[in-house]
Amino acid sequence: MNRFAELLDRLAYEPGRNNKLRLLTGYFREVGDPDRGYALAALTGALSFKHAKPALIRDLIAARTDPVLFGLSYDYVGDLSETVALMWPKAQNNSQSFPGHPSPPPSPTRGEGAQRSAALSASTTSLSDFQSEGRTSLSVPSPLVGEGQGGGSRGRDADESPHARNHNNPPPPTLTEVVTTLRTLGKTELPKQLERWLDELDETGRWALLKLVTGALRIGISARLAKTAAAALGDKDPHEVELIWPGLAPPYLDLFAWLEGRAEKPVNRDPAPFRPVMLAHAIEDSDFQSLDPADYIAEWKWDGIRVQAVAGRDDRGHITARLYSRTSEDITGSFPDLVPSLRLPGAIDGELLILREGRVQSFNVLQQRLNRKVVSPKLIKEFPIHLRAYDLLGDDENDLRELPFAERRERLETFVRKLDDPRIDLSPTVAFSSWDALTAARADPASAGAGEDADAVEGVMLKRRDAPYLPGRPKGQWWKWKRDPHIIDAVLMYAQRGHGKRSSYYSDYTFGVWTAGEGGDELVPVGKAYFGFTDEELLQIDRFVRRNTTEKFGPVRHVVHEGDKGLVLEVAFEGLQRSPRHKSGVAMRFPRISRLRWDKPPREADRLETLERMLKAEAAEIEM
Amino acid sequence: MTGELEALASYMTTMRPQDILLPVAAGLCCKPGGFHIDPVRPVERAVITHGHSDHARAGHGAVLATQETLDMMRLRYGENFAGSTQAINYGEEIRLGDVCVKFHPAGHVLGSAQIAVTCKDTCIVASGDYKDAPDPTCTPFELVPCDVFITEATFGLPVFRHGDASDEVNKLLASVTLFPERAHLVGAYSLGKAQRVIALLRAAGYDAPIYLHGAMEKITEYYQSRGIDLGELRPVKGVKKAALAGTITLAPPSATSDLWTRRFPDPVTAFASGWMRVRARARQRGIELPLVISDHADWDGLTATIAATGAGEIWVTHGQEDALVHWCQSRGLRAQPLDLVGYGDEEESETPATDEAEA
Numbered sequence: 001m002n003r004f005a006e007l008l009d010r011l012a013y014e015p016g017r018n019n020k021l022r023l024l025t026g027y028f029r030e031v032g033d034p035d036r037g038y039a040l041a042a043l044t045g046a047l048s049f050k051h052a053k054p055a056l057i058r059d060l061i062a063a064r065t066d067p068v069l070f071g072l073s074y075d076y077v078g079d080l081s082e083t084v085a086l087m088w089p090k091a092q093n094n095s096q097s098f099p100g101h102p103s104p105p106p107s108p109t110r111g112e113g114a115q116r117s118a119a120l121s122a123s124t125t126s127l128s129d130f131q132s133e134g135r136t137s138l139s140v141p142s143p144l145v146g147e148g149q150g151g152g153s154r155g156r157d158a159d160e161s162p163h164a165r166n167h168n169n170p171p172p173p174t175l176t177e178v179v180t181t182l183r184t185l186g187k188t189e190l191p192k193q194l195e196r197w198l199d200e201l202d203e204t205g206r207w208a209l210l211k212l213v214t215g216a217l218r219i220g221i222s223a224r225l226a227k228t229a230a231a232a233l234g235d236k237d238p239h240e241v242e243l244i245w246p247g248l249a250p251p252y253l254d255l256f257a258w259l260e261g262r263a264e265k266p267v268n269r270d271p272a273p274f275r276p277v278m279l280a281h282a283i284e285d286s287d288f289q290s291l292d293p294a295d296y297i298a299e300w301k302w303d304g305i306r307v308q309a310v311a312g313r314d315d316r317g318h319i320t321a322r323l324y325s326r327t328s329e330d331i332t333g334s335f336p337d338l339v340p341s342l343r344l345p346g347a348i349d350g351e352l353l354i355l356r357e358g359r360v361q362s363f364n365v366l367q368q369r370l371n372r373k374v375v376s377p378k379l380i381k382e383f384p385i386h387l388r389a390y391d392l393l394g395d396d397e398n399d400l401r402e403l404p405f406a407e408r409r410e411r412l413e414t415f416v417r418k419l420d421d422p423r424i425d426l427s428p429t430v431a432f433s434s435w436d437a438l439t440a441a442r443a444d445p446a447s448a449g450a451g452e453d454a455d456a457v458e459g460v461m462l463k464r465r466d467a468p469y470l471p472g473r474p475k476g477q478w479w480k481w482k483r484d485p486h487i488i489d490a491v492l493m494y495a496q497r498g499h500g501k502r503s504s505y506y507s508d509y510t511f512g513v514w515t516a517g518e519g520g521d522e523l524v525p526v527g528k529a530y531f532g533f534t535d536e537e538l539l540q541i542d543r544f545v546r547r548n549t550t551e552k553f554g555p556v557r558h559v560v561h562e563g564d565k566g567l568v569l570e571v572a573f574e575g576l577q578r579s580p581r582h583k584s585g586v587a588m589r590f591p592r593i594s595r596l597r598w599d600k601p602p603r604e605a606d607r608l609e610t611l612e613r614m615l616k617a618e619a620a621e622i623e624m
Numbered sequence: 625m626t627g628e629l630e631a632l633a634s635y636m637t638t639m640r641p642q643d644i645l646l647p648v649a650a651g652l653c654c655k656p657g658g659f660h661i662d663p664v665r666p667v668e669r670a671v672i673t674h675g676h677s678d679h680a681r682a683g684h685g686a687v688l689a690t691q692e693t694l695d696m697m698r699l700r701y702g703e704n705f706a707g708s709t710q711a712i713n714y715g716e717e718i719r720l721g722d723v724c725v726k727f728h729p730a731g732h733v734l735g736s737a738q739i740a741v742t743c744k745d746t747c748i749v750a751s752g753d754y755k756d757a758p759d760p761t762c763t764p765f766e767l768v769p770c771d772v773f774i775t776e777a778t779f780g781l782p783v784f785r786h787g788d789a790s791d792e793v794n795k796l797l798a799s800v801t802l803f804p805e806r807a808h809l810v811g812a813y814s815l816g817k818a819q820r821v822i823a824l825l826r827a828a829g830y831d832a833p834i835y836l837h838g839a840m841e842k843i844t845e846y847y848q849s850r851g852i853d854l855g856e857l858r859p860v861k862g863v864k865k866a867a868l869a870g871t872i873t874l875a876p877p878s879a880t881s882d883l884w885t886r887r888f889p890d891p892v893t894a895f896a897s898g899w900m901r902v903r904a905r906a907r908q909r910g911i912e913l914p915l916v917i918s919d920h921a922d923w924d925g926l927t928a929t930i931a932a933t934g935a936g937e938i939w940v941t942h943g944q945e946d947a948l949v950h951w952c953q954s955r956g957l958r959a960q961p962l963d964l965v966g967y968g969d970e971e972e973s974e975t976p977a978t979d980e981a982e983a
Contacts (some may be wrong), residue, residue, distance in 0.1 A: 010799075022802060072944070072947045076944070083783060203787070501890060
């Protein structure tokens with residue numbers, strides 16, 4: 001458990017994706033079965049046990065500590081699990097640290113110990129005590145082991161009695177012990193068990209344990225990243241892991257055996273597995289010269305959620321249907337109204353949309369159906385879900401992914417016809433003979449076939465007729481040609497340092513537009529952006545920020561923004577929404593810096609009214 | 625003035641502790657001895673616990689401190705940092721006015737001392753900053769039995785438990801092994817912390833050259849001149865970016881998030897501080913590798929020391945006074961927060977002159 005805790009701890013601070021992968025893969029390599037499998041399960045959200053409530057954790061700490069000290073500590077730390085992990089007092093150590101009668105010299109405490117242990121000899125001897133962890137491959141005495149101190153006692157204590165720490169302390173639990181125990185533990189036994197573990201683990205171990213049992217890891221690792229790291233253990237393509245994943249279960253012994261070359265690849269027995277998604281490259285103007293219109297089929301790019309809708313027969317012939325996000329997340333539970341429509345075995349690649357009276361609604365409308373804890377009948381009625389099909393990856397038992405797109409498209413048409421369901425329709429193709437014709441269609445989807453749904457068109461997709469369905473973003477097969485974004489000129493107001501590689505740069509920008517205030521026009525913040533600029537532009541903005549800071553609030557710099565002094569940023573964004581959380585009342589979707597307008601004085605930047613007009617146009621749609 | 629006080633002192637049979645030491649605007653004032661301890665404003669006679677800038681300031685008339693503390697003040701403020709100076713050894717006793725002053729090791733940084741002030745039969749120990757954990761770069765903390773113990777409270781909350789510093793250094797070394805193509809940048813206060821981290825790295829068997837930010841060269845050389853073995857150290861200035869892959873560089877904390885870091889290949893930013901125990905503090909600073917290494921006593925250290933001094937009265941200064949005062953009171957000790965201003969966490973306040981032009 002301590003080794004797993006150490007991994008989580010390090011991951012929580014590491015901003016870089018590649019470095020996260022290195023840490024994860026290193027862990028999978030170093031730690032044996034079944035611990036690493038349960039770790040993978042924890043990171044992919046595949047563990048299932050009843051989570052402990054924060055109130056239980058509070059009760060545990062209240063029984064051990066002074067309430068005033070806990071209150072002050074909690075206020076300072078701000079996170080319950082962390083506070084408890086840090087201040088959890090060891091039952092045994094207590095009597096040692098606080099001598100009952102404050103008798104003067106010779107000191108029974110560390111004062112004296114410190115005198116003697118100046119040479120730091122404790123550190124080397126203590127390493128041998130850590131081997132109680134559930135690790136099978138301890139051949140390399142990794143320096144990482146240092147953190148995972150078992151007994152919770154410290155070097156200076158250890159110095160006085162080097163072997164004291166394990167005398168009465170049982171070894172800390174392994175991750176496997178924790179997970180398997182939690183799965184079977186009754187509710188009433190949980191507090192005692194947690195208390196035992198908290199006594200056995202070190203600070204980081206306790207923190208990880210509490211995060212795990214309360215079900216709130218939140219360390220910025222997606223399931224996808226964890227699987228990618230596991231795949232790297234065997235130099236496998238992460239898509240291969242993704243393919244077999246639905247058929248696997250913790251602690252994934254068969255998966256690791258295959259990754260380490262000790263066994264055959266596990267077979268996915270899931271009747272409705274996820275298939276790795278094919279993605280498109282954004283097309284640039286210069287790309288068109290080398291492309292022949294005859295090689296491509298065009299279709300609308302709908303502004304919804306890309307999904308994979310899979311149905312398959314299990315051993316007994318019953319249909320299982322699942323809806324996956326493009327990152328393989330199972331989102332079936334959020335869209336129960338679509339499940340009955342998935343009654344033919346097959347795998348559709350399509351877009352999830354809201355249709356009202358046959359009309360596709362904007363993304364803003366769809367968004368109101370997302371991330372709801374409870375999918376109520378009212379929600380289902382008001383936001384009727386719809387699947388618009390782009391592609392067919394499987395037809396009954398047949399895997400179609402090797403077929404050329406043109407052929408899959410024909411199969412899709414037949415499939416959708418056979419399905420004959422009002423909730424599922426075919427995304428129409430856009431006829432064109434030249435790039436000019438397609439340019440015209442993209443500029444005016446309404447007259448090019450999208451009709452009344454034109455507002456929900458985000459651009460066009462170009463797919464090579466002969467392209468097989470390949471995982472990832474293969475070159476030259478699929479192109480997306482998005483509608484031009486909205487553009488405004490805004491003024492840089494605040495800048496904040498970035499993270500990781502960017503930690504020495506002011507790379508997060510808050511920008512604002514003008515609005516009438518009490519004392520004349522003033523800037524009101526309308527959004528934040530931290531990408532879109534080139535490396536060279538980043539240097540320029542960074543320099544500007546440093547030279548034009550008027551105030552500092554912690555990591556945030558207040559940058560000069562007046563009518564004739566300041567920096568105008570051209571901001572591109574995809575859409576606008578009303579937002580009570582923002583002072584300006586609007587929130588942008590996907591804002592990024594598209595250009596630096598050194599030439600423009602701030603007073604000529606856009607006004608809030610411009611955004612409000614755009615908002616009205618979108619709002620009209622939502623309320624109907 | 626002094627005559628009056630002497631008369632007053634002899635008149636009273638027992639002195640109240642606050643008649644011996646009293647917090648005033650300039651710092652902790654000892655009227656019967658005619659001096660201030662760690663004064664934050666220029667005074668006639670100053671007795672100084674250690675060389676950190678919030679305790680050791682320039683401009684006093686006369687300064688009494690350990691040789692190391694005086695040397696550090698000289699390094700920082702120049703030759704004329706005080707009117708006159710007097711060095712005192714650990715264990716040495718000096719009579720000042722009506723009091724006796726004795727210096728004891730505080731284990732905080734090189735030359736750091738606790739100051740025991742005895743008047744009649746009342747002994748007050750002003751411990752300055754102290755730690756009871758092992759540190760190869762300074763004389764270990766010594767427990768001084770007393771009647772009144774003045775303790776710092778920088779880490780005066782039970783969430784601060786610093787653990788074994790060598791484990792933290794192992795964490796750093798593991799990261800260097802895992803990311804050999806990246807530079808490791810360790811933020812550490814330049815007086816004391818930096819040298820301790822280097823010594824810990826050496827003790828852990830790391831024998832490659834360690835690189836230093838310009839702001840810590842002088843003080844580190846001073847440590848070496850006092851016989852503390854720190855192995856091969858190199859200034860980082862002028863070293864090619866590629867050559868810094870896989871190396872460890874120590875820098876003042878404020879430098880690790882600034883322009884200066886651009887000379888390093890994809891740096892891993894570490895920070896050696898007791899504050900790193902709390903995640904939010906580490907994240908706020910953009911630290912990737914927090915190293916819980918402190919020059920101050922942690923909660924267990926503070927409480928164990930307080931209990932062991934045998935003092936019946938505890939004065940708590942700079943830091944989280946509330947929690948420590950509460951702890952003392954719950955154990956039947958008289959305790960009060962001492963209203964002293966001007967002391968703080970040196971790590972937060974250190975702003976070395978980072979040369980932007982160098983970047």
